[in-house]
Amino acid sequence: xxWQVDRVNGALGxxxxxxxxxxxxxxxxxxxxxxxxxxxxxSAEAIAFGKQASxxxxxxxxxxxxxxxxxxPVQAANITDRPFxxxxxxxxxxxxxxxxxxxxxxxxxxxLAIILxxxxxxxxxxxMRRVGLLSALGLVAAIAWTGHxxxxxxxxxxxxxxVDVLHIIAAAAWLGGLVSLVLxxxxxxxxxxxxxxxxxxxxxxxxxxxxAAVGTxxxxxxxxxxxxxxxxxxxxxxxYGRLLALKLALFAGMVAFAAINRFWLTPxxxxxxxxATQSNPVGQITRxxxxxxxxGLAIYGIVGVLGTLHPAIHSL
Amino acid sequence: MxxxxxxxxxxxxxxxxxxxxxxIGEAAAHALLDRAEPRVGNTVATAPSEVTLxxxxxxxxxxxxxxxxxxxxxxxxxxxxxxSGSQMSVSLRGGGAxxxxxNWRVLSVDAHRTEGNFTVQVGR
Numbered sequence: 218x219x220w221q222v223d224r225v226n227g228a229l230g231x232x233x234x235x236x237x238x239x240x241x242x243x244x245x246x247x248x249x250x251x252x253x254x255x256x257x258x259x260s261a262e263a264i265a266f267g268k269q270a271s272x273x274x275x276x277x278x279x280x281x282x283x284x285x286x287x288x289x290p291v292q293a294a295n296i297t298d299r300p301f302x303x304x305x306x307x308x309x310x311x312x313x314x315x316x317x318x319x320x321x322x323x324x325x326x327x328x329l330a331i332i333l334x335x336x337x338x339x340x341x342x343x344x345m346r347r348v349g350l351l352s353a354l355g356l357v358a359a360i361a362w363t364g365h366x367x368x369x370x371x372x373x374x375x376x377x378x379x380v381d382v383l384h385i386i387a388a389a390a391w392l393g394g395l396v397s398l399v400l401x402x403x404x405x406x407x408x409x410x411x412x413x414x415x416x417x418x419x420x421x422x423x424x425x426x427x428x429a430a431v432g433t434x435x436x437x438x439x440x441x442x443x444x445x446x447x448x449x450x451x452x453x454x455x456x457y458g459r460l461l462a463l464k465l466a467l468f469a470g471m472v473a474f475a476a477i478n479r480f481w482l483t484p485x486x487x488x489x490x491x492x493a494t495q496s497n498p499v500g501q502i503t504r505x506x507x508x509x510x511x512x513g514l515a516i517y518g519i520v521g522v523l524g525t526l527h528p529a530i531h532s533l
Numbered sequence: 534m535x536x537x538x539x540x541x542x543x544x545x546x547x548x549x550x551x552x553x554x555x556x557i558g559e560a561a562a563h564a565l566l567d568r569a570e571p572r573v574g575n576t577v578a579t580a581p582s583e584v585t586l587x588x589x590x591x592x593x594x595x596x597x598x599x600x601x602x603x604x605x606x607x608x609x610x611x612x613x614x615x616x617s618g619s620q621m622s623v624s625l626r627g628g629g630a631x632x633x634x635x636n637w638r639v640l641s642v643d644a645h646r647t648e649g650n651f652t653v654q655v656g657r
Contacts (some may be wrong), residue, residue, distance in 0.1 A: 292644065295644060296593075296596055296640055296644050296646070297596070298646075312595050313595075316593070316594065316595040317593045317595060317596070317642070318591070318593065318642040319642070319644065363643070364643050365643045366643075367642060367643060368564070368590040368591050368641045368642040368643035368645075369589075369590055369591070370589070370590060370591060370618065370619045524643075527645060
């Protein structure tokens with residue numbers, strides 16, 4: 218039976234990782250549009266980008282919905298220690314939906330996903346874009362209630378939950394922002410000077426969003442680590458701690474590429490906009506951003522598994 | 534020339550909170566038994582009317598249970614345990630003296646299962 222438990226645990230880690238990544242891309246893309254490109258310009262380029270961003274969010278939402286639907290039976294199998302075949306019963310699935318916190322959050326997120334889908338369909342309306350953004354933020358933030366942060370009691374639990382919500386939103390802003398940045402540069406390559414000017418302004422604004430996201434991730438990550446790991450010893454000696462250390466290493470890699478983009482390439486982007494003789498760093502920023510996205514997806518893979526493990530603080 | 538101290542300050546600002554936070558205290562992260570009434574391993578004069586357990590995390594009522602057996606291994610609880618937040622209780626039928634064993638198996642709302650047992654001495 219152990220292999221069946223392992224199979225369920227493995228599937229749970231994978232489905233969580235896919236769902237978290239897709240949801241992050243949805244929310245992050247809409248954050249990018251609301252915070253970076255819309256305030257930067259109301260030009261034809263900004264409108265064209267906004268439409269593409271909406272399509273990316275729609276694809277992300279579709280993946281999030283499908284992976285979320287798979288998550289339910291896998292979760293049911295996991296909490297009852299049953300193989301998938303035995304967990305796929307109406308009785309068990311309805312019990313999980315109706316009588317657990319996971320089920321309640323699932324129901325709330327389904328409503329948010331429906332609202333978001335409607336908003337994306339009528340994305341040309343400013344009100345729908347605002348409601349869509351709020352729904353996407355709710356969709357991603359509600360994940361906090363399905364994990365370790367949503368289970369605590371007392372004041373520390375409230376702090377953990379608040380910090381986890383911030384952590385999840387900051388991660389979404391970063392990953393989804395990077396996807397949007399790559400999308401923007403892909404459009405710039407096919408565009409003229411106006412596109413380049415728009416992209417330069419957007420990149421500059423994204424740098425500020427990126428710094429805010431990284432800072433938030435760093436400090437909320439410390440609080441999460443304090444609560445779930447508790448000591449350097451646990452970080453080194455437990456499976457949970459070692460996976461978290463790997464996550465931190467990947468995070469450091471992302472920060473390094475982000476720093477190159479921010480402090481080295483973005484200023485050159487500004488220069489190249491003003492002078493035709495300067496080499497254009499768009500290709501380098503795009504390549505670095507793609508590497509960051511891959512590292513970010515790897516982090517989500519780790520996060521998917523971490524949620525299935527007993528936190529390090531109780532594994533010693 | 535002024536960059537180096539600035540960089541050093543930035544590193545300290547990042548690393549010190551990390552070390553401080555990792556180096557102190559303890560917090561709960563899945564449902565462990567926090568306390569019980571009657572208390573774990575305690576001796577009570579007469580059989581209690583119910584057993585209540587408090588855990589370190591909120592529980593899923595549908596997937597959490599508790600049984601109480603007497604010295605002969607017979608169930609003395611009245612059936613399904615009641616769960617409220619991080620607390621779980623079960624009523625007991627009147628029983629005689631002896632060692633009562635409380636077995637619990639709970640699912641915390643973050644979907645981690647834990648289980649355990651303890652004994653309580655009733656009478657002498």
